Amino acid sequence: MNMKNIQTRIARAIDTTRRIVPGYFEKTVAGRLPKTGAGSIVVGFESAEELEKALINANWEAYSHPALMVGTEAFVTKDIRGQLGVIELVDLPADAVVTLDDRKNTGKVSCVVAGVRGQDVDFMVIILGPEQGEEVVFTFHPGDPVNPSQIQVEPGMHGRQVVISEALGMGLEMAKIV
Numbered sequence: 518m519n520m521k522n523i524q525t526r527i528a529r530a531i532d533t534t535r536r537i538v539p540g541y542f543e544k545t546v547a548g549r550l551p552k553t554g555a556g557s558i559v560v561g562f563e564s565a566e567e568l569e570k571a572l573i574n575a576n577w578e579a580y581s582h583p584a585l586m587v588g589t590e591a592f593v594t595k596d597i598r599g600q601l602g603v604i605e606l607v608d609l610p611a612d613a614v615v616t617l618d619d620r621k622n623t624g625k626v627s628c629v630v631a632g633v634r635g636q637d638v639d640f641m642v643i644i645l646g647p648e649q650g651e652e653v654v655f656t657f658h659p660g661d662p663v664n665p666s667q668i669q670v671e672p673g674m675h676g677r678q679v680v681i682s683e684a685l686g687m688g689l690e691m692a693k694i695v
Contacts, residue, residue, distance in 0.1 A: 518579065520576050520577060520578070523577040523578070523579075523592055524575070524577065526645070527572060527573060527577065527592070527654070528573045529652070530645050530652050530653055531569065531572070531573070531654055533651050533653050534653040534654045537648060537649050537651060537653065538648060541623075541653075542654060543565065544621045545621060545654065545656060545657065548621065549599075549658065550563070550565065550568065551563075554602070554695075555618070555629050555693045556602040556603055556629075556658070556693030556694060556695075557599055557600065557601050557602040557603060557634075557658045557659045557660055558600050558602055558634065559599045559659060560598050560599055560637070561597075561598060562597075571597055572657065574596075575594035575641070576594055576595075576596055577592040577593065577594050578592060579591075579593075580592050580593035580642060582661055584662040584663055584664050585644065585662055586646065586665065588646055589646035589655060590644070590645050590646070591643065591645070591662070592643050593641070594640065594641050595639055595640050596641070597640075597641035598637065598638065598640075598641070599641060599658065599659020599660065600634045600635065600636070600637050600638070601634060601635035601636055601638055601659065602634040602635065602693055602694040603635075603663060603692065603693055603694065604630070604635075604691065604694060605691055606684055606685055606689060606691065606692055607681075607685070607690075609630065609681050611680075611681055611682060612681070613630065614630075614678050614680055615629065615630045615679060615681065616629050616676060617674050617675060617676065617677045618675060618693070619675045624669060624670055625667060625668060625669065625670065626669070626674050626687075626689075627666045627689065627691070627692075628689050628691065628693065629692060629695045630692040630693070630694060631695060632694040632695075634694050638660045640660070641658070641659050642657065642658060642659075642660070642661065643656075644656050644657065644662065663691050666689060666691075667688070668688055668689060
């Protein structure tokens with residue numbers, strides 16, 4: 518698939534995401550901007566509009582990685598840079614506290630923790646997949662994918678603080694740095 522076809526496909530997936538999962542794409546973009554982001558962020562963009570335009574106009578190519586979920590497709594570009602913002606829970610002190618989070622209302626909980634973001638990376642990955650029989654943007658981020666959380670959100674879970682051992686016991690592996 519040539520770059521122009523990939524750009525068209527990504528633009529269509531963005532529009533489809535907005536139509537069938539209202540608010541999700543906007544929350545994903547906000548989550549990558551330096552001032553409002555949680556986890557890995559982009560560098561060089563201050564507004565959602567700038568970032569969206571860059572996503573559509575980037576030079577994308579097909580990308581493969583073992584952490585991609587079955588049924589998804591990924592693309593990579595060196596046109597958008599970022600800074601890593603995830604850490605493995607086992608790398609945090611045992612008594613550290615993380616906050617359970619589902620800020621994008623995915624129905625899956627992840628962890629966030631205060632800290633300093635990591636290294637700069639010179640590439641962005643976008644992951645597309647099926648939702649209601651149509652292709653949408655699942656996520657985009659600088660750096661390689663990590664296994665997504667499969668832990669269902671239960672009432673009262675979002676915003677609850679837990680220690681590392683409890684988060685690990687729930688099956689969580691990573692935390693987004695805020």
